[in-house]
Amino acid sequence: MVIQFSSPANRACYFSLMDQLLGRGIHLFNCRRFFACHEVWEAAWTPERGPRRLFLQSLIHCAVAFHHNQRGNPLGAGRQLRKGLRKLAAYLPSCEAIDTARLHADCLIALQRIDSGEAAFEYPRIHLSPPA
Numbered sequence: 173m174v175i176q177f178s179s180p181a182n183r184a185c186y187f188s189l190m191d192q193l194l195g196r197g198i199h200l201f202n203c204r205r206f207f208a209c210h211e212v213w214e215a216a217w218t219p220e221r222g223p224r225r226l227f228l229q230s231l232i233h234c235a236v237a238f239h240h241n242q243r244g245n246p247l248g249a250g251r252q253l254r255k256g257l258r259k260l261a262a263y264l265p266s267c268e269a270i271d272t273a274r275l276h277a278d279c280l281i282a283l284q285r286i287d288s289g290e291a292a293f294e295y296p297r298i299h300l301s302p303p304a
Contacts, residue, residue, distance in 0.1 A: 194268060198298045206239035227267055230259035234279055238295050246286050253283045266301040274299050
């Protein structure tokens with residue numbers, strides 16, 4: 173997704189919504205480095221309190237699920253992905269500049285593939301929401 177900004181200030185404001193650890197985790201997730209991604213997001217999650225903590229936890233569950241799947245553990249992948257989807261549902265359609273509705277839908281498709289025993293499929297990517 174290419175996001176168009178009306179000004180450099182609009183761009184700076186948009187990306188200030190996303191802290192460095194969240195952004196780094198998104199990069200790792202989209203590069204399919206799910207274990208490293210989960211480690212980065214846990215560093216952001218640990219000190220958090222309140223609603224953001226649960227949001228980060230939903231992302232961590234998704235990363236852990238895909239790490240399990242990469243390692244040949246579909247049962248663990250399915251369990252983690254179900255936890256992540258339940259928690260992520262509270263943050264639809266968008267949270268912290270992430271298109272959570274798309275991520276949720278893509279993770280549901282991935283869960284169906286995992287549950288059906290499909291060994292190889294395209295993992296979801298995290299997309300940014302267009303600025304308001």
